[in-house]
Structure formats: structure tokens, C-alpha cells
Amino acid sequence: MTTWYKEWFGEDYLRLYPHRDHVDAESAVALIDKNVQLRDKRVLDLACGPGRHAAPFAKRGASVTGLDLSDTLLRVAASEVPELDLVRGDMRFLPFADESFDVVVNLFTSFGYFDDDECHDEVLREVARIVKGAGVFVIDYLNAGHVMATIVSNERIQVDGDYVRITRQITSDKKFVVKEMQQETNGRTFIERVRLFSVEQLHKMLHSAGFVINQQFGDYAGGSLEDMSPRVILITSRS
Numbered sequence: 665m666t667t668w669y670k671e672w673f674g675e676d677y678l679r680l681y682p683h684r685d686h687v688d689a690e691s692a693v694a695l696i697d698k699n700v701q702l703r704d705k706r707v708l709d710l711a712c713g714p715g716r717h718a719a720p721f722a723k724r725g726a727s728v729t730g731l732d733l734s735d736t737l738l739r740v741a742a743s744e745v746p747e748l749d750l751v752r753g754d755m756r757f758l759p760f761a762d763e764s765f766d767v768v769v770n771l772f773t774s775f776g777y778f779d780d781d782e783c784h785d786e787v788l789r790e791v792a793r794i795v796k797g798a799g800v801f802v803i804d805y806l807n808a809g810h811v812m813a814t815i816v817s818n819e820r821i822q823v824d825g826d827y828v829r830i831t832r833q834i835t836s837d838k839k840f841v842v843k844e845m846q847q848e849t850n851g852r853t854f855i856e857r858v859r860l861f862s863v864e865q866l867h868k869m870l871h872s873a874g875f876v877i878n879q880q881f882g883d884y885a886g887g888s889l890e891d892m893s894p895r896v897i898l899i900t901s902r903s
Contacts (some may be wrong), residue, residue, distance in 0.1 A: 685718055691884035692771055692804060692897075693720035698886070699879055699899055700800050702726040705766040710755055710791070711774030715741030718748045726767070731755070756786040771804040776859035781851045784859065788873035797902055801875060805896045807882070808860040811841055811888040813892065834860070861887065863896055 696702065703725035709717055712730030714737045721728045722745065729749040732738050738750050753759050753768075768791050778784055790799050812834055819830050827848040834841055843856040861869070867877060877900050882893025889896060 688772075688884055690720050691718045693717055693724065695881065695884055695886050695897070696767075696769065696802055696899070697724050700767060700802070702767065706764070707767045707769065708765045708794070710758075710762070710768055710770045712741060712748075713737045713751075713772075713774070715745045715748055717769070717771055718745040722747060729765070731758070753823065755887055756790060758790045758794055760794045762793055764794045764798075766796055766800060767800045767802070768795050769802045769803075769804075773804070773806045773858060775803060775805060776861060777857070778859070781859070784861075785869060785873065788869055788875070792874045792902060795902060799902065800878075801870075801900045801902075803866070803870075803896075803898050803900070805866065805898075806841075806859065807889075807893050807896050808862050810892050810894055811860065812838070815841070864897060866898065870898065870900055871903075874903050876903045 667883045692704075692709050702721060705726050707721050707726045707728050709715075709721065709728060711816050712718060712732050713734070715730055718730055718741065723762065727749075728745075729751060730738070730741055731751045732741070733752065733754055735752060738752055739747055742750055751759060770791075775787065776784065782829050795801055815834065816830075817832055821828050827846065829846045831844045832841065832842050839860055840857050841860055846853045846854060846857075863880075870877065877898055879899040880889045881887060881895070881897040881899075882889040884897075887893065
């Protein structure tokens with residue numbers, strides 16, 4: 665199993681992605697709040713990263729716990745949102761008791777990192793275990809059809825005074841999108857590799873884990889989910 669995600673989400677990640685879009689984060693949380701009502705809910709931000717969704721959740725009256733595998737990103741989250749309860753852990757083996765949370769969210773394509781699909785199923789089963797019987801699970805994922813139709817194979821961008829060459833490709837089996845970034849000044853290379861699940865595959869996996877799909881959207885504004893929507897946002901509950 666590849667371990668790119670263990671090595672990537674550190675200082676280099678923060679340097680190459682210095683300005684993640686907080687507007688998108690606010691919009692995503694607003695969409696969830698409109699459909700779930702977050703006030704007084706205990707929320708787990710699964711794969712919380714540097715915590716950019718945590719403040720919008722807290723602003724809406726939720727009690728937020730963030731879990732991530734990266735010590736570096738958790739340190740940033742702690743400095744950005746001091747009131748956030750942070751836990752380091754692997755999303756396949758969640759260190760929480762059964763039915764601990766009213767709402768679990770997995771946002772901004774923080775899923776699909778494993779080579780073996782059984783690992784993705786493990787994540788969903790763990791979420792089903794820790795969310796309350798009347799609780800909600802929200803997953804915000806890339807739209808595989810949109811990615812395959814709009815992929816930019818090569819580009820060169822400037823980040824913090826350095827130029828970065830980016831190549832993207834779909835694997836021959838059409839199961840993964842692979843993004844490689846190379847810094848020109850030092851030649852360092854970083855790889856992201858994410859599973860391309862269709863909407864139908866996501867539905868099937870969620871159903872197998874014990875969830876029903878209540879609502880689905882194709883963008884953070886709450887637009888309908890279409891073939892070329894940029895996102896796949898699914899609001900589910902335990903069946």
C-alpha cells in the first residue's frame with residue numbers, strides 16, 4: 665500500500681498550498697448547517713488538516729473535534745483554532761467510542777488515499793460505528809467524471825518565489841488521478857494519488873457501510889449533482 669499521504673502532509677504541503685480557499689470552507693459548512701443544523705451538535709472533522717473548516721463549525725455553535733494523521737497540520741490547526749479538540753489518528757481505526765458524534769464530516773477530498781478499496785470500506789464502517797443512531801455523515805468528494813473531462817496534464821506555477829512544475833494523469837485502469845509536483849529550485853518531487861470513485865460507487869460503498877443517502881449536491885452553493893458538477897457532496901444518515 666502506498667504511503668504518499670504519510671509523507672506529503674507536512675511542511676512541504678503547507679509551502680506548496682499556502683492559501684487554501686477559506687471561502688470554499690465557509691460555503692461548505694454553511695451548506696451543511698442549512699441541511700443538518702449544527703448548533704449544539706458534537707462534530708468530528710475527519711481528516712481535518714490545518715483546521716480551516718473548524719472555525720466555521722464552531723461559529724455555528726457546534727462542538728468540534730478534529731482528527732488527522734499529520735502532526736504538522738494538527739499543530740497548525742491548534743494555532744489557528746485554539747478551542748479545537750485535536751486527535752492524531754488513522755481514519756481506519758478511529759479512537760472514539762461507539763456513537764460518540766452527532767455529525768461526522770469528511771471534506772475537501774480527504775478520502776480515497778489508499779490503494780486497496782477495502783481500506784476505504786474500513787473508514788466508512790468506522791464512521792458508521794462512531795456516529796449516533798440519529799446522526800449524520802457528510803462526505804465532500806471530487807467528481808470523477810469532471811476530473812477526467814477537465815484534467816490539465818501539465819502546468820508551471822509560481823509559489824512563494826519558486827516555480828513548480830505540475831503533471832497530472834489518470835492511471836491506465838482509470839482508478840486513480842495522480843498529481844506530481846516538482847520544485848525547480850531543488851528538484852524535490854511530491855505525489856498525490858487519489859481514487860476516482862464514481863457517484864454510483866460511493867453510493868454503493870455507503871449503503872454497504874450502513875448509510876442511506878438523504879441529499880446530494882454538486883457544489884458548495886447547493887447546486888444539483890450533475891455529470892459535470894465539480895463536487896460530489898453526500899449527506900447521509902445511518903440506516
